[in-house]
Structures are given as C-alpha cells and as structure tokens.
Amino acid sequence: MPDKFYLTTPIYYVNARPHIGHAYTTIVADAIARRQRSLGVDTWFLTGTDEHGQKIERSAEAAGCTPQQFADRVSQEFKNLWDRMGLTCDDFIRTTEPRHILAVQNFITLLRDRGFIYKGSYTGQYCVFDELYVEAPPGAPCPDCGRPTETVSEENYFFKLSAFERRLLEFYDEHPDFIRPESRRNEVISFVKGGLRDLSVSRTSFNWGIPIPGDEKHVVYVWLDALANYITALGWSSADDSKYKTFWPADLHLVGKEIIRFHCVYWPAFLMAAGLPLPKSVHAHGWLLFEESKMSKSRGNIVRAETILEGFGALKPDLPKAEQDLFGADALRYFLLREIAFGQDGNFSFDALVQRYNADLANGYGNLVSRTLSMIGRYFDGLVPYPASSGSVVQSHSFAVELPRTISTFAASFDALDFSRALETAWAAVAAVDGYLTANAPWKQPEGVSDEQQQALRADILYTAAEAIRIITALVYPVIPNAAAQVWSQLGLGDIRKADLKNLQWRGLKPGTKLGELSPLFPRADKETITRMSELEQKNAPAPAATPEPETAEPSPAHTSKLKSAIEGLAVAMAESTNETAAVAAFEGAIAETVRETIGGRKDQAPSAPVAALQPTPSGPEDATNLPGTRILPPAPATGTVAAPAGPAAPTLPEGKISIDDFSKVELRVGQIKVAERVPKADKLLRLEVDLGTETRQILAGIAEAYAPESLIGRKVVIVANLAPRKLRGLESNGMIVAASLEGGRPVLAGFLEDVPVGARLK
Ligand code: ME8
Numbered sequence: 127m128p129d130k131f132y133l134t135t136p137i138y139y140v141n142a143r144p145h146i147g148h149a150y151t152t153i154v155a156d157a158i159a160r161r162q163r164s165l166g167v168d169t170w171f172l173t174g175t176d177e178h179g180q181k182i183e184r185s186a187e188a189a190g191c192t193p194q195q196f197a198d199r200v201s202q203e204f205k206n207l208w209d210r211m212g213l214t215c216d217d218f219i220r221t222t223e224p225r226h227i228l229a230v231q232n233f234i235t236l237l238r239d240r241g242f243i244y245k246g247s248y249t250g251q252y253c254v255f256d257e258l259y260v261e262a263p264p265g266a267p268c269p270d271c272g273r274p275t276e277t278v279s280e281e282n283y284f285f286k287l288s289a290f291e292r293r294l295l296e297f298y299d300e301h302p303d304f305i306r307p308e309s310r311r312n313e314v315i316s317f318v319k320g321g322l323r324d325l326s327v328s329r330t331s332f333n334w335g336i337p338i339p340g341d342e343k344h345v346v347y348v349w350l351d352a353l354a355n356y357i358t359a360l361g362w363s364s365a366d367d368s369k370y371k372t373f374w375p376a377d378l379h380l381v382g383k384e385i386i387r388f389h390c391v392y393w394p395a396f397l398m399a400a401g402l403p404l405p406k407s408v409h410a411h412g413w414l415l416f417e418e419s420k421m422s423k424s425r426g427n428i429v430r431a432e433t434i435l436e437g438f439g440a441l442k443p444d445l446p447k448a449e450q451d452l453f454g455a456d457a458l459r460y461f462l463l464r465e466i467a468f469g470q471d472g473n474f475s476f477d478a479l480v481q482r483y484n485a486d487l488a489n490g491y492g493n494l495v496s497r498t499l500s501m502i503g504r505y506f507d508g509l510v511p512y513p514a515s516s517g518s519v520v521q522s523h524s525f526a527v528e529l530p531r532t533i534s535t536f537a538a539s540f541d542a543l544d545f546s547r548a549l550e551t552a553w554a555a556v557a558a559v560d561g562y563l564t565a566n567a568p569w570k571q572p573e574g575v576s577d578e579q580q581q582a583l584r585a586d587i588l589y590t591a592a593e594a595i596r597i598i599t600a601l602v603y604p605v606i607p608n609a610a611a612q613v614w615s616q617l618g619l620g621d622i623r624k625a626d627l628k629n630l631q632w633r634g635l636k637p638g639t640k641l642g643e644l645s646p647l648f649p650r651a652d653k654e655t656i657t658r659m660s661e662l663e664q665k666n667a668p669a670p671a672a673t674p675e676p677e678t679a680e681p682s683p684a685h686t687s688k689l690k691s692a693i694e695g696l697a698v699a700m701a702e703s704t705n706e707t708a709a710v711a712a713f714e715g716a717i718a719e720t721v722r723e724t725i726g727g728r729k730d731q732a733p734s735a736p737v738a739a740l741q742p743t744p745s746g747p748e749d750a751t752n753l754p755g756t757r758i759l760p761p762a763p764a765t766g767t768v769a770a771p772a773g774p775a776a777p778t779l780p781e782g783k784i785s786i787d788d789f790s791k792v793e794l795r796v797g798q799i800k801v802a803e804r805v806p807k808a809d810k811l812l813r814l815e816v817d818l819g820t821e822t823r824q825i826l827a828g829i830a831e832a833y834a835p836e837s838l839i840g841r842k843v844v845i846v847a848n849l850a851p852r853k854l855r856g857l858e859s860n861g862m863i864v865a866a867s868l869e870g871g872r873p874v875l876a877g878f879l880e881d882v883p884v885g886a887r888l889k
Pocket of ligand 1 (some may be wrong): 140352421
C-alpha cells in the first residue's frame with residue numbers, strides 16, 4: 127500500500143457551465159480519494175478550471191465581458207457545485223492564478239534551456255473547439271470533432287515532440303499500467319507509431335494566455351498551459367514546493383477518453399523534456415450519453431447536477447438545504463458508479479436514476495438498515511445485543527463466512543476502478559443479509575420456544591445483521607458518503623471520517639453500543655421525482671449560464687463565419703469526395719449552433735429540453751383479442767402500412783412492417799412480481815402485483831394453468847407498461863406480461879439470463 131496518493135481530474139474549460147459529465151469525473155475522483163483516505167493513505171485530490179485560450183476569449187466577447195470576468199464567474203460555478211455536492215477536493219487550481227502563471231513560465235524556460243523549444247513558422251488548420259492544429263486542407267472540418275477549422279499562419283515556438291517518439295514507446299512498454307484501459311493504450315500506441323511531428327506551443331493570433339517569457343507577444347499553447355497544472359498546483363518551482371516533493375509523480379490522472387492523447391503523449395513528452403518524473407497512470411473513462419449522444423454544451427443535451435440535487439432534495443423537505451444537496455449527491459454518485467461500467471460510455475436518464483435509487487438504496491440498503499436498527503430499538507432498548515457467547519450461530523451464517531470474500535472482492539474491484547462490480551458485490555451482501563433476516567424472522571416467536579430462548583436467538587440474528595451492515599457501510603462509504611456517515615452514527619459509532627476502515631474484522635461491533643438517533647435514509651422516489659427533474663431541466667435548458675442570452679435574433683459574426691466555413695467545408699468535401707461525413711456533421715453542427723444562438727436564447731422559443739425520452743409515450747392500440755400473457759409484441763397494423771403523421775410525409779413501409787417509431791410506442795419494462803394469487807372462478811387468470819421500480823401495478827395474466835402463484839413471487843418479467851387499462855372479472859389490469867405462446871396456447875414467461883434492474887426499459 128503506497129503511503130501517498132495524488133489524483134487529479136481534468137481542469138474544466140470555463141466556456142460552459144458544469145454538467146453531470148464534469149460531475150462524473152469529479153465524483154469518481156472523490157470516491158477514490160475518500161477510499162484512499164479511509165485506508166490511511168496521505169491523499170491529495172486536485173481539480174480546477176482551464177481558463178485561457180481562444181475559445182474562452184471568444185465566449186467572453188460574445189458575453190460582453192472581459193475573459194477574466196467571464197472565467198471568474200464560471201470557475202466559481204464549478205467550485206460552488208463541488209461544494210454543494212460535498213466533494214472533498216484538496217485544491218482547486220485556476221490557470222489564471224499567479225501561482226500557475228509563474229510556474230508555467232518557469233516550465234517553458236526550462237524546456238527552452240534544455241533545448242526542446244525552438245522558433246519557427248507555421249501555417250495550418252486550427253480547430254478552436256479542440257484547441258488543436260489538425261491535419262486538414264484549408265476549409266475542411268476538423269477530423270476529430272467535425273467542426274470548422276480556421277487557417278492560421280503564425281510564427282510560433284515549437285516543442286520537439288518528434289524527438290520523443292521512441293522514448294514514449296519504450297515508456298509505454300515498460301509501464302503497461304500507464305494508460306488504462308487497454309483499448310486506450312492501444313489507441314495511443316498506434317497514434318505514436320504513426321509518427322510524431324513537432325508541436326506548436328505558442329500563439330500570436332490572440333492574447334488570452336500566459337506570455338512566453340522574453341517574447342511576450344506569444345502566449346503559451348493552451349494545452350501546455352493546462353497540463354502543467356498538475357505540477358504547478360503542487361508548487362513546483364516555487365518557494366514552497368513541499369507539496370510537489372511529497373506528491374509528485376501523480377498516482378492517477380482521471381480523464382475523459384477524448385483527451386487521452388494530450389495526457390498520454392504530449393504531457394509525458396513535456397515532462398521527459400523537462401527531466402521530471404512521469405505520472406504513474408492515466409485512466410480514461412467513457413462518456414455520459416443523453417439521448418444516445420455525448421452530453422455536451424454544443425449539442426445542447428446536457429443535464430445539470432443541480433437538477434438531481436434539487437429533484438432528490440425534495441424527497442426530504444424537512445432537511446436544511448445543504449443536507450438535501452448531500453442526499454441528492456449520494457443518489458447521483460451511486461447511480462453513476464453502479465450503472466456505468468467505468469471506461470465505457472453510459473446512458474443517463476432520470477428514469478434509470480430513479481429506478482436504481484429505489485431498487486438499491488430505498489428498498490435495498492436503506493430498508494435493511496431501518497428494519498435491523500428499529501428491531502434493535504424495539505427488542506433491546508437501542509443497545510447492540512450480545513450474540514451467543516460461543517458466537518457459533520453468528521459465525522455459521524453463510525454470508526458471515528462470505529464477508530471476508532466480499533471485502534476482498536470489493537477492494538480489488540474498486541482499486542481496479544471497476545466500481546460497478548465492487549458495488550454489485552456489496553449489494554449482493556445487502557441482499558444476503560436481507561434474506562437472512564426474512565428467513566429467521568426475529569419478530570416471530572416459534573411455538574415451544576421460551577421468551578428467554580427467543581431473546582437469545584434474536585440477539586444473535588440482530589447482532590449478525592447489524593455487524594454485516596457495519597462492514598458493508600464501511601465499504602460503500604466512498605460512494606455514498608453522506609448516507610454511510612448517517613448509518614455509522616445510527617450504529618452508535620460516531621464520525622465515520624475518524625473511523626479506521628482499514629481493518630474490517632467480523633465482530634468489530636461492540637455489543638452494548640448505544641445506537642444513535644434513527645431516521646429514514648432513502649425515502650422512495652416516484653414518478654413525481656422524475657417529472658420534477660425533467661421540468662427543472664426544461665426550465666434551465668435554454669440559457670448556458672456562461673453566455674448571456676443575445677438580445678437580437680441575428681446570428682453573431684462568429685457564427686456567421688462558422689456557418690460560412692462549414693458550407694465551404696461541405697462544398698470542398700463533396701467536390702473531392704473526402705471526409706463527407708465529417709463535413710456534413712460540421713455543417714449540421716454549425717446550423718444547429720446558429721439556430722440555437724438565434725432562437726435558443728429567447729425564453730419564449732426555448733429549444734426542446736432534453737427530456738423527450740422521459741415523457742410518457744402514447745398508449746398503443748388496445749388489442750381486445752389479446753389474452754394476457756400470450757404475445758411478444760402487439761400486432762402490426764392490419765393494413766400493413768402506417769398512417770403518415772401530420773407534417774412531412776412519412777415514408778411508406780413495406781407490407782407487414784412497422785417503423786422504429788411504431789415500435790418505440792410500446793413501453794416494455796422489467797417488472798418484479800411481488801404478489802400472485804388466483805382470481806376466484808377464473809381458471810386461467812392470476813392477479814399479480816408487479817413492481818416497476820417507480821410504481822406497483824395490478825396486472826391480470828392468463829397464466830394460471832402454467833404457473834403456480836407462489837412460484838412467481840420475486841420473478842422478473844417483461845411488462846408492456848403503457849397498455850391502456852382494462853377490466854377482467856371486475857378487476858382492473860394495468861399492463862401485460864410478455865410470454866411466448868407455445869403449442870396449445872401454453873404460455874412461457876419471457877425473462878433474462880443476466881440480472882437486470884427492476885424498471886429497466888427494453889428497446
Ligand atoms: O477538455 N461524459 O475540458 P472540458 C463524461 N480543459 N465525461 C465528461 C463529459 C461527458 N459527457 N463531458 C465532460 C478539457 N466530461 C480541458 C482539459 S486537462 C489538463 C484540460 C469530463 O471542460 C471528462 O472528464 O472539455 C472530460 O475529459 C472533461 O470533462 C472535459 O472537460
């Protein structure tokens with residue numbers, strides 16, 4: 127175990143206000159930092175904002191303020207949000223701070239003195255969005271992001287990147303863990319093998335940057351400026367460089383996958399040139415997608431973390447605002463770490479967030495804590511009971527035996543940044559303890575058992591459950607720190623931040639400990655919560671806070687010129703038949719951005735908010751002949767063609783086919799059967815109560831001849847959730863269970879081979 131741990135997030139551009147994509151990286155970093163600290167490791171967690179460059183200069187100009195005023199405002203928004211969410215960054219660096227500026231100038235001087243920077247001239251295509259020179263003919267769009275590029279001709283300082291090709295490849299070879307995950311490592315290695323050209327590291331076409339010492343009309347290339355933050359924030363080259371001496375090299379740079387090249391090629395080359403040690407590892411995660419595409423300001427499909435804090439905060443109306451925020455932050459943290467396989471892209475939706483919250487936090491962990499501790503309150507006056515002196519009962523429960531393995535699997539998965547797996551392991555333990563309580567029913571007194579015997583048995587059972595909760599809580603503290611802290615104090619263990627969570631030994635919970643005050647942890651969320659968040663997002667969608675709304679409906683000169691160059695790019699690409707896709711994307715992007723700028727700024731014409739997927743879809747046609755439990759899909763329209771909706775003519779479909787839009791009208795969801803019973807005087811019908819994550823439905827299914835009611839309890843099934851209700855035998859049926867219909871009409875319920883969360887949508 128290392129005795130120090132330094133981890134960083136990217137420093138975020140201040141041209142856009144924070145959204146949950148930025149929160150994602152920062153939350154992950156916070157969870158790692160908390161775990162390291164809880165293991166007693168001296169930890170330093172850095173985040174901050176990237177405030178120089180042409181992109182910021184232009185955004186400020188559009189906002190009618192100076193770049194510094196602009197950066198001050200947006201940087202503060204990032205800081206405030208991290209505070210609201212209780213993120214435990216040890217430092218927040220801003221690239222406009224003197225401590226950074228001076229150190230970057232020292233860094234440039236060092237590179238120049240060591241012979242790795244020289245002056246030359248350069249003409250090429252520059253992508254302002256990526257802040258990067260790209261290989262593209264004049265007028266062509268950026269091959270990376272598809273946006274228009276600008277022809278820039280400058281006398282520049284160059285960094286001798288080409289001198290590092292071989293050394294970098296050797297370094298990757300010797301340090302197989304430097305770039306994670308493996309797929310990114312391969313991507314970087316093939317990029318470097320493709321050949322490295324010297325890199326222009328200064329600009330003269332704008333001023334908003336750090337002047338090159340001794341040649342002040344040049345400003346430092348924004349990526350060199352930004353990457354250096356990882357050492358300037360530690361006081362490198364300053365009078366007090368103690369932090370640098372303690373923490374450098376970084377143990378982990380966490381980044382999104384789109385900036386891996388900057389971190390794994392340029393940054394190590396700069397450090398090699400400066401003669402400084404290289405970071406130990408760069409880990410690139412995937413993107414949060416919303417409505418299937420990367421959440422980003424320019425696409426206008428962002429979700430703000432504040433929306434989730436407020437949406438969930440409303441479930442605890444009696445708490446002070448700051449505590450509501452921390453509660454909402456836990457819900458978001460758990461969702462992001464559990465739901466998304468770290469390293470891969472993942473979809474975000476309010477629906478999925480609420481389902482996961484209800485299933486794992488409200489019904490799972492929260493419910494387990496509350497039933498265990500309230501029974502200790504009821505039967506043992508709120509004192510942790512003494513288990514049987516031999517401890518044999520306690521030790522023999524399989525999950526108690528399993529817990530050391532839970533601890534080691536959790537640790538190994540978490541430390542390999544496989545958060546989803548780690549949490550899955552912890553929640554398997556939650557389910558095991560829950561099942562144990564239900565099986566042993568400490569609230570019941572079996573016949574023939576004396577009060578005394580029953581109390582001794584209860585002591586064993588409740589001690590065992592409470593001790594398991596203590597261990598699970600210690601494990602999951604980095605992920606849901608606020609809830610875990612509450613559970614810790616409800617267990618009578620005081621402040622979790624001061625606890626030693628390193629050595630989790632079974633029976634660490636002292637019998638006789640007085641429980642703290644009990645209060646509900648995770649009230650159930652419902653459709654209201656989803657609607658509230660969708661509405662909040664809708665209300666906030668039109669105006670990127672960083673950019674005040676334009677007064678007029680005219681596109682700005684910047685957009686007119688972007689549009690123009692996109693059109694030119696499209697023309698060139700079409701004429702030469704090269705890179706048409708990117709050109710079309712750039713063209714569409716420029717149009718969309720211009721439309722957003724001209725009408726998006728006006729509240730009365732707000733562009734549609736990113737909630738469409740969450741609106742209830744219209745009900746599909748009711749099929750009167752459709753016996754419950756016998757169809758996979760509703761029937762295709764009898765005509766074989768689909769009526770064109772109002773508006774532009776819809777394409778005619780081949781006979782017997784439905785369009786994807788038709789299919790998406792059917793809302794198929796995973797449900798879990800909670801109650802199943804026969805309907806009197808109906809041989810085929812069962813009455814089911816099915817949990818859909820956000821609500822419980824009564825559904826009547828014609829499956830009684832194939833399934834005994836008790837065999838269905840707990841089973842996960844597929845439900846057509848938006849079927850109009852109908853009455854059968856005087857009972858309302860709200861939905862339909864999907865089943866294959868075999869010969870003779872025997873139904874076989876559809877199900878899954880892998881575990882799926884209740885409420886998940888099938889599409
Ligand atoms: O690139 N999904 O800043 P940036 C997941 N200033 N993560 C996302 C995301 C999404 N949809 N959107 C943003 C910069 N991120 C530079 C970095 S570092 C020396 C300079 C996260 O504001 C993710 O970590 O564009 C991504 O790499 C970062 O924000 C990009 O932030």
